[in-house]
Amino acid sequence: MQSHHNHPVLTDTHSFLTVKNIAVNYGEIAALQDVTLSIPANRVTVLIGPSGCGKSTTLRCLNGLVKIDGGSITYEDEGIQDLSETDLRRSMGYAIQSVGLMPHLSVEENVDLVPRLLGWPKASRTERVEKLLKLVRLEPEIYSKKYPHELSGGEAQRIGFARALGADPPMLLMDEPFGAVDPLNREQLQDEFIRIQRQLKKTVVFVTHDLDEAIRLADYLVIMKDGKIVQADAPERILASPRGEFVERFLGPDRALQRLTLFTADRLMEKVLSGVEEKPALAPDESSNRTYWQVDAEGKPIAGYAWVGDKAIRRLIVNGTHTVQQYSSLKECVSKILNLGLPSAAVVCEEGRLCGEVRFETIQQISQG
Amino acid sequence: MYRSISSDTCFLEKLGPNGVIVDRADFRLNFQQKLASVVLLLFFASFFFPFYLARENRISEDIQSGLLSLSPLCILFLMLPPLLIALHAFARKGWMKEVTITLSGVLGLFFPMMVLAIVGSDVSDAFGSLARYSPASGMYLYLTAVIIIFLMKPKFRLYDLSGMILVALAVMFVASKGSYDRLGIVLEGRNFGSRVTREVLAHIRLTFISLGISIVIGIPLALASFQGKRAKKIVFPFLNLLQTIPSIALFGLLITPLSLLSRTFPFLREMGIKGIGNAPAIIALSTYALYPIIRYSFTAFSSIEESVIQAAKGMGMNPFQIWRMVRFPLAAPGVLHGIRVALIQTIGNATLAKLIGGDGLGVLVFEGLGQASVDMVLLGMLLIIALTIASDRIFQIFIYLVTPPALRGKAVGNG
Numbered sequence: 001m002q003s004h005h006n007h008p009v010l011t012d013t014h015s016f017l018t019v020k021n022i023a024v025n026y027g028e029i030a031a032l033q034d035v036t037l038s039i040p041a042n043r044v045t046v047l048i049g050p051s052g053c054g055k056s057t058t059l060r061c062l063n064g065l066v067k068i069d070g071g072s073i074t075y076e077d078e079g080i081q082d083l084s085e086t087d088l089r090r091s092m093g094y095a096i097q098s099v100g101l102m103p104h105l106s107v108e109e110n111v112d113l114v115p116r117l118l119g120w121p122k123a124s125r126t127e128r129v130e131k132l133l134k135l136v137r138l139e140p141e142i143y144s145k146k147y148p149h150e151l152s153g154g155e156a157q158r159i160g161f162a163r164a165l166g167a168d169p170p171m172l173l174m175d176e177p178f179g180a181v182d183p184l185n186r187e188q189l190q191d192e193f194i195r196i197q198r199q200l201k202k203t204v205v206f207v208t209h210d211l212d213e214a215i216r217l218a219d220y221l222v223i224m225k226d227g228k229i230v231q232a233d234a235p236e237r238i239l240a241s242p243r244g245e246f247v248e249r250f251l252g253p254d255r256a257l258q259r260l261t262l263f264t265a266d267r268l269m270e271k272v273l274s275g276v277e278e279k280p281a282l283a284p285d286e287s288s289n290r291t292y293w294q295v296d297a298e299g300k301p302i303a304g305y306a307w308v309g310d311k312a313i314r315r316l317i318v319n320g321t322h323t324v325q326q327y328s329s330l331k332e333c334v335s336k337i338l339n340l341g342l343p344s345a346a347v348v349c350e351e352g353r354l355c356g357e358v359r360f361e362t363i364q365q366i367s368q369g
Numbered sequence: 370m371y372r373s374i375s376s377d378t379c380f381l382e383k384l385g386p387n388g389v390i391v392d393r394a395d396f397r398l399n400f401q402q403k404l405a406s407v408v409l410l411l412f413f414a415s416f417f418f419p420f421y422l423a424r425e426n427r428i429s430e431d432i433q434s435g436l437l438s439l440s441p442l443c444i445l446f447l448m449l450p451p452l453l454i455a456l457h458a459f460a461r462k463g464w465m466k467e468v469t470i471t472l473s474g475v476l477g478l479f480f481p482m483m484v485l486a487i488v489g490s491d492v493s494d495a496f497g498s499l500a501r502y503s504p505a506s507g508m509y510l511y512l513t514a515v516i517i518i519f520l521m522k523p524k525f526r527l528y529d530l531s532g533m534i535l536v537a538l539a540v541m542f543v544a545s546k547g548s549y550d551r552l553g554i555v556l557e558g559r560n561f562g563s564r565v566t567r568e569v570l571a572h573i574r575l576t577f578i579s580l581g582i583s584i585v586i587g588i589p590l591a592l593a594s595f596q597g598k599r600a601k602k603i604v605f606p607f608l609n610l611l612q613t614i615p616s617i618a619l620f621g622l623l624i625t626p627l628s629l630l631s632r633t634f635p636f637l638r639e640m641g642i643k644g645i646g647n648a649p650a651i652i653a654l655s656t657y658a659l660y661p662i663i664r665y666s667f668t669a670f671s672s673i674e675e676s677v678i679q680a681a682k683g684m685g686m687n688p689f690q691i692w693r694m695v696r697f698p699l700a701a702p703g704v705l706h707g708i709r710v711a712l713i714q715t716i717g718n719a720t721l722a723k724l725i726g727g728d729g730l731g732v733l734v735f736e737g738l739g740q741a742s743v744d745m746v747l748l749g750m751l752l753i754i755a756l757t758i759a760s761d762r763i764f765q766i767f768i769y770l771v772t773p774p775a776l777r778g779k780a781v782g783n784g
């Protein structure tokens with residue numbers, strides 16, 4: 001089971017904790033059987049599998065919410081090795097699908113819960129809450145005094161995430177944290193998650209049943225079935241060589257398309273041709289397969305202009321609907337490209353300014369592996 | 370362009386180009402206007418019923434007097450509130466509606482009280498120094514109309530309260546001149562004298578001791594039922610059974626076993642525990658109050674979302690912290706609501722304590738019944754109502770203060 005250690009993303013890290021042959025029974029039901037897993041430090045491990053396969057149970061074993069009936073869990077990270085159970089939980093952020101925000105506490109008090117339990121001094125706690133709210137892109141002045149019932153689903157999930165990060169724990173356990181939001185919001189939350197994870201580099205164990213989400217977020221993907229692990233590896237290697245029929249079926253017939261979710265737009269982003277004029281001063285070469293982007297005074301894209309065959313086309317751009325972000329997946333880029341009929345997708349950065357494009361040609365190259 | 374379909378219709382209709390009705394102006398009475406007509410009807414009816422009863426002494430026969438026997442000035446004044454409410458119903462402007470309804474309500478309280486004061490001197494002039502009088506059905510109808518007026522108000526405002534306080538001050542001033550001295554209720558209150566205060570205090574004491582006992586027993590039982598299936602299986606059938614026993618029967622049922630107990634164990638008798646008296650009353654009242662307390666508390670504890678508890682555990686709260694920081698604050702509004710229901714119920718039921726030899730305002734009511742003295746019954750009833758409303762108000766304020774701000778104003782449990 002150490003095989004993942006020779007993958008480029010997984011080689012320069014160590015094992016944060018090791019699960020050896022654990023079993024969990026709920027009465028007669030064997031929820032987990034002989035699960036062995038090593039969680040790489042500072043990486044995102046995603047557990048995926050059909051409903052009822054034991055993902056949540058595995059996760060809850062890690063922070064002791066579920067008692068194991070056999071096997072062992074060894075914490076190899078020195079910081080949390082010898083902690084008591086409650087201290088262990090406080091050192092692992094926990095975010096769940098239903099969010100579980102305390103309805104009687106304000107946003108601020110919710111995010112502050114673990115630092116409070118840990119007895120941090122008041123001043124540093126206030127500072128911490130503000131920092132975390134900014135991190136999940138919620139304005140502290142607007143949100144800190146609100147109550148959970150005044151939040152939208154997406155906002156509540158963000159607060160749940162901020163609360164999990166509360167005491168800056170080295171490890172995060174997330175059980176379908178974006179499960180209860182609509183697809184559009186879910187993608188946005190994933191973008192945010194990738195951005196934050198690149199910044200904080202936590203050891204994350206993330207449960208989901210959404211394959212796109214799993215492939216997008218995972219450094220290490222663990223596929224489970226009936227309380228057992230069927231395959232665990234870096235997602236691109238699972239996509240390249242699925243082990244057995246179950247995994248193959250689980251990944252579906254569109255593996256080439258799934259591969260596209262592996263990459264974020266910023267990986268393939270190229271410099272753009274842009275200007276405030278409606279048409280480019282220089283006609284783009286017909287064979288260059290690029291788009292000329294018309295931008296407004298603030299640098300936000302308004303329209304795209306390109307030659308397709310021998311015809312010039314111009315498409316109006318609605319920011320957000322027709323553009324992607326740095327951390328959007330290539331799959332999303334392809335969708336925008338096909339949608340507009342332009343040869344590339346516009347990538348916008350903060351405040352919606354144009355900062356690059358991803359060309360269909362480049363995507364084709366990468367999807368061939 | 371609207372056109373009226375016929376002269377007596379309640380609609381005006383606007384027709385489109387091809388004769389289809391595209392809009393319709395509705396002239397039917399709205400809800401507020403319907404209420405106003407009910408009120409007017411009540412006022413109208415009140416004029417044809419006896420407004421007050423007078424007697425030469427406590428046991429002589431009633432002499433009924435209708436509104437029309439009053440002086441023309443009194444009649445004029447009493448007509449003012451109905452007039453104002455009619456104005457209210459058809460006033461167009463918001464402020465106009467508010468002014469008319471407020472004046473109508475406040476004056477509707479003020480004038481009858483003043484009329485009663487005037488009648489007071491008339492009665493003693495006519496019947497001598499032993500005469501007494503009480504308000505009668507007409508007056509009650511009149512006051513019912515006034516209560517509906519206050520209920521019709523979308524919001525009870527500060528000036529309504531000020532108006533009521535002014536009326537109360539006026540009444541107290543008139544009372545201090547002795548104008549109500551011949552009023553039956555006042556006479557009965559005065560006859561009983563310090564007994565009235567004593568029974569009020571006894572009533573409060575009965576209520577609070579019983580309520581205290583059932584809180585101390587009920588909340589742990591609710592917690593036990595919440596935590597364990599077995600406790601729930603015992604507690605709830607027992608509660609349901611208790612609920613089917615009428616309260617009077619419960620009081621009676623306790624007489625035999627308790628008198629047996631006190632006869633067997635004399636020390637119990639010395640503690641005041643006998644088949645009759647306050648002890649069985651307290652036992653019955655607190656048993657009865659268990660139901661709302663346990664029901665509401667149980668619902669409050671079980672309706673906390675499991676995800677919240679899971680999150681709390683996952684964040685590293687120990688069981689004690691989960692109770693203190695999550696379960697108790699979240700269940701508090703529901704638990705307190707149960708106590709409030711129990712409080713109101715106990716104040717009412719405590720009236721029955723008299724039936725098994727206990728104290729409290731039941732003494733006035735049941736002695737009044739025994740002596741066929743409506744005034745005495747009325748005095749007891751009014752005091753019970755006042756006590757209920759006052760304690761409910763105070764308790765509501767208390768609930769508001771201890772409820773976490775986020776949970777205020779939300780519906781509590783459905784127990």
Ligand SMILES: Nc1ncnc2c1ncn2[C@@H]1O[C@H](COP(=O)(O)OP(=O)(O)O)[C@@H](O)[C@H]1O
Pocket residue numbers: 026029030031049050051052053054055056057058
């Ligand atoms: N508290 C519980 N009591 C009994 N059975 C449970 C409990 N929690 C989970 N299970 C069972 O254990 C299995 C695994 O559940 P779970 O880990 O929640 O699956 P997943 O998260 O992958 O959907 C399922 O068959 C589920 O029915």
Ligand SMILES: [Mg+2]
Pocket residue numbers: 055056057
């Ligand atoms: Mg699950």
